[in-house]
Amino acid sequence: MADISQFSYEVAHLIGATVLMAGFQLLYQRRLFAVLNTFAFQALALAAAAAWQAHVQHAPHLYITAAIALVFKAMIVPFALHWLVEKLGIHRSVETAMSIGWTMTSGVALVALSILLVLPVTANAAALTRESLALAMSVILLGLLMMITRHNAVTQVVGFMALENGLILAAVSAKGMPLVVEISIAFSVLVAMTLFGIFFFRIRERFETLDLNDLETYRGDRQ
């Protein structure tokens, strides 16, 4: 890791912070399409992060991860969700379980928590890995927070994908970690399945407690 210059470190840091910023933005968007656009932006930033790591680490396979993030997550998924929202007539505005103020405060607390947890335990690791890991863990926790505070099936899926962006960010930052490409493919399959599920089973809104009664207007696909 000695060959990593100050410049490449700062660029990696900047891109990682962009992913985190998008994670924060996801928390307070009130309109569904805005949520989708923000998610696309986050995926774009993730693609840049993966490509930069591929360049810095001389690990060409990470370019594939970057390509998956760019094509699948930043383009196909937001587009498909956009289409689903229109097709299924899902409410365009999003309710949240907590007020935005509280959500943001919890978000900040989670970021502080990840920095406090990660930085001391990675004292021996290279700076590049340390900071990216702290950023990645923050993104993961923010994704979880989003899944908890949003009621709607689509926003929950977006929350899950934001969480997954954090996981991929962590995996690309871990120097020389094998199987990163396979893992991002596995996740893409998972996400594709979810979209498929929403579409075919017409899961529309309000999964407040993920409880049966909250499946508001279920229509079976073959009746």
Next chain:
Amino acid sequence: MMGHLANFPGADNPLLWILGVPLGSAGFLVVLKEWRVATWVNVVASAITFASSLMLLDHRPAATRLLFIDDFNVYLVVLTSFIGLTTAVFSAAYIARESEAQRLSDLHLRFYHSMYQAFLFTMLLALTANNTGVMWVAVEAATLTTVLMVSLYRTREAIEAAWKYFILCSVGIGLALFGTTLVYLAAQPVMGDGADAMAWTLMIKRAHAFQPDLLNLAFVFVLVGYGTKVGLAPLHSWLPDAHAEGPTPISAVLSGLLLNVALYALLRFKMLIAANGQALTPGPLLVMMGLSSLFLAAFMLYRRGDIKRLFAYSSIEHMGVITFAFGMGGALANFAGLMHMTMHSLTKSAIFFAVGIISQNEGTKRIADIRGLTASHPVLGWGFVLAVLAIAGLPPMGVFMSEFLVVSSTFARQPLLAIPLALGLLLAFGALVSRLQMMAFGEPPKVVASHGTATTFSSILALTPLWVHMLLVLVAGLYLPKELVAWFQVVARLLG
């Protein structure tokens, strides 16, 4: 079907067969149109897998970067492929009767059989993977295949259960992946970049040099992540729904096998932590989660109206007991945990076999509507009684013996912990026995419910796996072969 494998240089490697046969047949079953043939292809493929897994017992292939077999996973591979086979036999009878009742279309059945083999493949891959990343991908794929099978009936409840299972377990395995990444980061300075720092066999030898702080953080994520899939409280809420709404053969393999595989993943990480020495002791965390699962499930058992949910909660209870035993650690408690894992798998899948036939016979899953089973269907009824008494922990069955070992080993070391443990087990015992009384005895309902045109052959076929399992559990309770005991002891020492 798998003849082309013989041309490969490693065709005498049983691992290749164990993984290749389920994967190949999953592909083959997708295109096979006739479901009657498919049920038998499913059985034959599972039988070949089981036979190959038996070959592992005397010929153990050398570990590679990708796959390995050691004392610990070999027994789980054999157990998994055995229950895979018996469940395939049960499934053949179950599917025949479901199809008569026209609850499933041909397309669904094709899909079901293919997914069944794919599921076996992913579980066996997770068990034999010598790489934390491959193991993770396999567990993730196992989640996907089971989600598809849980939603098979396409009822509102089934979709709901599948969705819940999907979201919760996806988050769970997401967190497990973060834990896996952290373990890699802990190993990487010692092992160097690349696959070496993810291989179990290599990591365990040099785990003492890993960074303990990073391992601690990693273990928390792995515990929450894979713990969700084990169904440990408070992360269990997907489990009862997924068990209740899917086809019953799937409930049997979910309870009997998938929970074990998730626990296996967790235990591998625990072994790494234990080999490190300076990291946290995972014991108390596991003990706490085990006890909370046991108590939560024991209380929930009293209020269940649905027969499949009842036994799903019983699975949470037993996974709690097993986790508790491994959390206590030490040779005896680990031995008890391993034995309980085996006994629970055999007994619980037997119970689900019985439950599957019962709900088909009676046309309901409501406990209140099921009465007098021993009078109306003696062979099934008494098999069911035997299985439920076994899972409740009555001697002389194997489950009693392993539970007794867990309690007594705890009592010897931490008497205070033994009290809540015994209390929880008694609570669960009471719930199960009172439910059993209602279902098994009393006047059977006058109207002979939708018996269908089930042939004698298919009812014998459906009942055989149940009785085979119960026979094994009974024999294990009375007499364990010396070799098996010695082997369990070796593994118990490995687990630390």
